[in-house]
Amino acid sequence: MEVDEVVCLPRLSRVAVCGGTHGNELSGVYLVRELLKEKKVTEKKEEDEEEKPVSVLMVLANPWAMQQCRRYVNTDLNRCFTHAALSGPLSDMAPYEMVRSRELNAMLGPKGSPEAVDLVCDLHNTTANMGLCLIAYSDCDWICLHIFRHLQRTMPDIPLRYIHFDVSKKESYSLDSVGKHGFAMEIGPQPHGVVRSNIYTAMKSGVQHMLDWVRFFNSGTIFEGGFVDVFTMVKHIDYPRDSETHNIMAAIHPQLQDRDFCLLQPGDPLFQTFSGETLRYKGKEPLYPFFINECAYYEKGIAISLARKRRVMIPAVRVQTEQEQQADQQGFASEEEE
Amino acid sequence: MEVDEVVCLPRLSRVAVCGGTHGNELSGVYLVRELLKEKKVTEKKEEDEEEKPVSVLMVLANPWAMQQCRRYVNTDLNRCFTHAALSGPLSDMAPYEMVRSRELNAMLGPKGSPEAVDLVCDLHNTTANMGLCLIAYSDCDWICLHIFRHLQRTMPDIPLRYIHFDVSKKESYSLDSVGKHGFAMEIGPQPHGVVRSNIYTAMKSGVQHMLDWVRFFNSGTIFEGGFVDVFTMVKHIDYPRDSETHNIMAAIHPQLQDRDFCLLQPGDPLFQTFSGETLRYKGKEPLYPFFINECAYYEKGIAISLARKRRVMIPAVRVQTEQEQQADQQGFASEEEE
Numbered sequence: 296m297e298v299d300e301v302v303c304l305p306r307l308s309r310v311a312v313c314g315g316t317h318g319n320e321l322s323g324v325y326l327v328r329e330l331l332k333e334k335k336v337t338e339k340k341e342e343d344e345e346e347k348p349v350s351v352l353m354v355l356a357n358p359w360a361m362q363q364c365r366r367y368v369n370t371d372l373n374r375c376f377t378h379a380a381l382s383g384p385l386s387d388m389a390p391y392e393m394v395r396s397r398e399l400n401a402m403l404g405p406k407g408s409p410e411a412v413d414l415v416c417d418l419h420n421t422t423a424n425m426g427l428c429l430i431a432y433s434d435c436d437w438i439c440l441h442i443f444r445h446l447q448r449t450m451p452d453i454p455l456r457y458i459h460f461d462v463s464k465k466e467s468y469s470l471d472s473v474g475k476h477g478f479a480m481e482i483g484p485q486p487h488g489v490v491r492s493n494i495y496t497a498m499k500s501g502v503q504h505m506l507d508w509v510r511f512f513n514s515g516t517i518f519e520g521g522f523v524d525v526f527t528m529v530k531h532i533d534y535p536r537d538s539e540t541h542n543i544m545a546a547i548h549p550q551l552q553d554r555d556f557c558l559l560q561p562g563d564p565l566f567q568t569f570s571g572e573t574l575r576y577k578g579k580e581p582l583y584p585f586f587i588n589e590c591a592y593y594e595k596g597i598a599i600s601l602a603r604k605r606r607v608m609i610p611a612v613r614v615q616t617e618q619e620q621q622a623d624q625q626g627f628a629s630e631e632e633e
Numbered sequence: 634m635e636v637d638e639v640v641c642l643p644r645l646s647r648v649a650v651c652g653g654t655h656g657n658e659l660s661g662v663y664l665v666r667e668l669l670k671e672k673k674v675t676e677k678k679e680e681d682e683e684e685k686p687v688s689v690l691m692v693l694a695n696p697w698a699m700q701q702c703r704r705y706v707n708t709d710l711n712r713c714f715t716h717a718a719l720s721g722p723l724s725d726m727a728p729y730e731m732v733r734s735r736e737l738n739a740m741l742g743p744k745g746s747p748e749a750v751d752l753v754c755d756l757h758n759t760t761a762n763m764g765l766c767l768i769a770y771s772d773c774d775w776i777c778l779h780i781f782r783h784l785q786r787t788m789p790d791i792p793l794r795y796i797h798f799d800v801s802k803k804e805s806y807s808l809d810s811v812g813k814h815g816f817a818m819e820i821g822p823q824p825h826g827v828v829r830s831n832i833y834t835a836m837k838s839g840v841q842h843m844l845d846w847v848r849f850f851n852s853g854t855i856f857e858g859g860f861v862d863v864f865t866m867v868k869h870i871d872y873p874r875d876s877e878t879h880n881i882m883a884a885i886h887p888q889l890q891d892r893d894f895c896l897l898q899p900g901d902p903l904f905q906t907f908s909g910e911t912l913r914y915k916g917k918e919p920l921y922p923f924f925i926n927e928c929a930y931y932e933k934g935i936a937i938s939l940a941r942k943r944r945v946m947i948p949a950v951r952v953q954t955e956q957e958q959q960a961d962q963q964g965f966a967s968e969e970e971e
Contacts, residue, residue: 422827
């Protein structure tokens, strides 16, 4: 591969690893606590090294919700990071999470500014059988996609998928949208309020390999281009509900339960009502289900989400040299003119 | 089998099936709602029949907690049914569940009185891989043990166990202790706040077979004696915790996770710390673990419970005739004198 085919991207100097954005998703809570303990040791080692280390910020995002082992106290923190929510007026009566989102934006952002951290990795769990997923707002963020490919290669025992929510930067609502690059690392199945050792270990590996990739990248490694399967969210389906009480009247069908990312065909079983009847998928297009029976989405009216799969070509990437970065920052000469 | 070997027990005229005692254990919530719908149809049918039907009360035990999809609002309702808790003074500031437990005791009890319902079946879910368990305070309640044997025979596809908590009637604390007979029907694994179709269906079958047994029993069927394996709770083990923060420092070991009722030997792996170390079982006696990694027990300081298994002989049973029952109630002549 020739050099002119390689996309050169700025150094990733500051990375944030966040846990506890949802206070009852415990892998991230205990992993960030553990990494904070280990960090003291790591920092000492890195001081001895000559190269400029990556600055890794470990953040417990919603300590009050964590304390109560609940998803949130007043409102879902991970929906509080739109530009509108971060910039509007804030009353004394504002929900706790609206206040906390501004603190986090001050710490890791401001969102959309040059001061924002280079990469946010926000740790989540799901009750759905989704394996390890990176969830991002972009299908052309080469940093996120290359990290995903690196995890796929280094963690062959765990099913890995890249999910794309097609939402504009302005409308993006989650904590990871505060960084220049960002994604949620979502791992399941795990009940909320529970730590399962296998899920914790997978998350720990995922974070370690992600940080390894960042260090390789910063040190000048060229990562080859290639193809990545991207699942782009198309729509959600809610449970059948009683029109008066709004109570659900069916559960996910046993033939669909735990079959995240297995193609759902028109006519396939979708729900089983509490009286035993089977309800089928009436869509015309075969789509890939995910977040099947996620606990936290009952209240959001989501029984499953459906995605289209596409193969995306990603280019080779390497870090910009210091000269390139300076030129880039100053808006000066292009590489060819130098 | 000769008649004098058969234990004669009073008719079970009134049975209560309770769901939502813990508001986020959803199989029971949706099953009781469904049974309430179906009951209208059933009652019509039964009116046409000649025989006196069983009166089945369907109860949603903690509606406020259900509404919030939480285990409880102020305190665990299923610990509020001791004689002390039910009979002490009650202030205006009493926790919601302390008030609710008295309402339920008035509806289904009073506990320990002749007016109490004959049988309480209280529906629960666990995040532990326990299959279907009946949990009771007695290892010599022939009604509970015969119902258990009936479920074992009629539901061969589901692992069934009988768990015995060796607590006196006075100290017994759970809703099912309000009935003359009672047990919790505990089914898992299912995350709290989630309905899984397979778990719902198992619970529905369990309740139907339990009610079938009661009807067979009332109609005079003689049930043969035999043996039942009873798991008697011996002790609980808590997670290793940080002495200052009280935070857990380990998760259930991956080799133990999901292996409820598989004999735990001294030296077997118990926990894996968040830094990766294995901690082993230091007990001297091999015991049977259950409630492994139950979500709700983190706050109670229980990582696993351990039981001893015993084989209990249960006698043949049949319902008392009306004459026997009258004689029994009046404290008159024994069967032999008649």
